[in-house]
Amino acid sequence: MPAPLLVRGAPPALPSLSIMRVTHRPLTTVALALSLFMAALEMTVVSTAMPTVVGELGGIQSYAWVFTAYMLASTVTVPIYGKLSDLYGRKPILLFGIVLFLVGSIASGFSASMNMLIAFRTLQGLGAGAMQPVSLTVVGDLYTKEERARVQGVFSGVWGLAGLLGPLTGGLLVKYLSWHWVFFINVPVGLCTIALLLGFFHERIESRPQKLDFAGAALLSAGVVALLFGVQGTDQSYLWLPVAAALLVAFVFVERKVADPVIPMDLFKIPAIAISAAAGALFSAAMFGATTYVPLYVQGVLGGSPTLAGGMITPMIVGWPLASLVAGRLLLRTGYRPLIVGGLGLAVLGTGLLALLLEPGASILVPEIAMGMFGVGLGFSATALLIAVQTSVGWELRGVATASNMFFRTIGGAVGVGLMGGVLVSHLLRDPTVPLSAANELLGPEHGRGLPPELLATMNGALGAGLSINFWIICAFAVAAFAAGLFFPRVDRSPAASLSVAEGAAPH
Incomplete structure (x- = not known):
């Protein structure tokens, strides 16, 4: 990994570093916070706009792929960017990711069809795969454990601000x-x-022999893509599931043989890491499912405006970082298990409210309260899970352990959204006499007022029924995450470890 950075306000540097330009920690931190702000804002504004996008471009059958393509691209590249940042430094990899993200954003904005949007969202995700993990790695390079709690407060505020501004702006x-x-x-x-990073972030790179695990990365990418195709719910999609299983088994075999794997399999012999990976994948499937389909229900079934639909995400995105801050301070007194079990239990209650009470004619308070409970529950549990992972290994494995935890969270989200997309499409296609274009019009600015009343009622019922099943699937994922949390082992805590509020504890 790169040699320690020379930073303003840091301990005296070694003589060999004295000729280096000085990294300005406050302004570099601002740049890192802005990088995370883009990722957080992306989540809220796109969810706010997507029902309207479908109303204009059509292609409701591809609705889920706008999200899953982005998440897939960002997920499979996380470990690769981590390796590259060790080889070539944090700064060039982070700058590359931001530039690629911006190119994908601009191209997405000029999309003229749903297929174009999905393709450019994939490009955007390829850039996002570098932004969050490398930014958090730089925080680890710049700050001591004791200082990270304060920096985490800043980043939690960034997520909260994006949660407030995103739906309104979108x-x-x-x-x-x-x-x-x-x-x-x-x-x-x-x-x-980019300007702040170029002007105020400086590092010295020490090259070390290391080979990228291209075979493992290729097998992992292909396996996850096959898995996503397999959960789409169409007649032929299930044929992809054995292909996915074979590719992922081959990935595990390769990872056990290579010297420098993308994801070290030995990590999962540690119970805290294995349970955290399982619980993280499950609650992320619920989280991304909720942020994708609750706004669609509010706009498509309840007839709400795009602003109102997008605002349903705000209680979750604000509640998560606030609960994360509280969790970091409770760990010394409560330990991990109460926060994990209690937080996931609260998430179950929130998703249960969605499944039971969100129906045609429901008050808008239902999704607002449910998403708020869900976000607070995940803020407590996700923070405790990630800190437990970091304290289960030494410094030399902490980075890869944290990245692996983030990886499983995002993979869970991508698979969950893809599965629910298949359920929704199957309901919309159930009646062959009803064209999908009617569902697209239902999400347009006129809310389907130009459709015949009988067709409007049919499409509204099909959309509502499909989404209602998805809310039960979301609840089932939350229950499964809670069950996994019950098996979480007792992990020793130290004051220094507990002070380090986990990087990346905000939703991602």
Whole structure:
């Protein structure tokens, strides 16, 4: 990995580093916070705009792929970018990721079809795969354990601010300009981030012999893509499941043989890491499912505006970082298990409210309260799970253990959203006499008022029924995560470890 950075306010540097330019920690931290702000804002503004996008471009059958393509691309590249940052330094890899993210954002904004949007969202995800993990790695390089709790407070505030601004901004852009602009708003933020990194972040790179595990990365990518095709719910999609199983088994075999694997399999012999990976994948499937389909229900079934639909995510995104901050301070007194079990239990209650009470004619308070409970529960449990992972290994494995935990969370989210997309499409295709274009019009600015009343009622019922099943699937994922949390082992805690509020504890 790169040699220690020379930073303003840090302990005296070694003489060999004295000729280096000085990294300005505060302004570099601002750049890192802006990088995370782009990722957080992306989640809220795109969810706000997507029902309107479908109303204009059509292609509701591909609705889930706008999200899963982004998540898949960002997920499979996380370990690769981590290796590259060790070889070539944090700064060039982070800058590359931001530039690729901005190119994908601009291209997404100019999309003229759903297929184009999915392709450019994939490009955007390829850049996002570097932004969050490398930013958090730089935080680990710049700050001591005791300082990270304070920095985490700043980053939690960034996620909360994005959660408040995203739905409002996305709704206003959709209403007064067009949905295309939700992809353009990150451009000035990204350019400012690049300027700060170029001017104030400096590092010295020490090359070390290391080989990228291209075979493992290729097998993992192909296996996850096959898995996503397999959960789409169409007649032929299930044929992909044995292909996915074979590819993932081959991936595990390769990872056990190579000297420097993408994901070291020995990590999962540690119970805390194995349980955290399972629980993280399950609650992320629930989380990404909720952020994808609750806004669609509010706009498509309840007839809410894009701003109102996107605002359903705000209680979760604000509640998560606030609960994360509290969790970091409770760990010394409570230990991990109460926060994990209690937080996941609260998440079950929140998703249960969605499944039981979110129906046609329901009050808008139902999804707001449910998403708030869900976010607070995940803030407690996800923070405790990640800190437990970091304290289960030594410094030399902490980075890869944290990255692996993030990897399983995002994979769980991508598979969960893909599965629920298949359920939704199967319901919309159940009646062959009803065209999918009617569902697209239902999400348009007129909310399907131009459709015949009988067709409008049929499509509204099919959309509502499919989404209602998805809410039960979301609840089932939350229950499974809670069950996994019950098996979490007792992990020793130390004051220093507990002070280090886990990087990446905000939703991602």
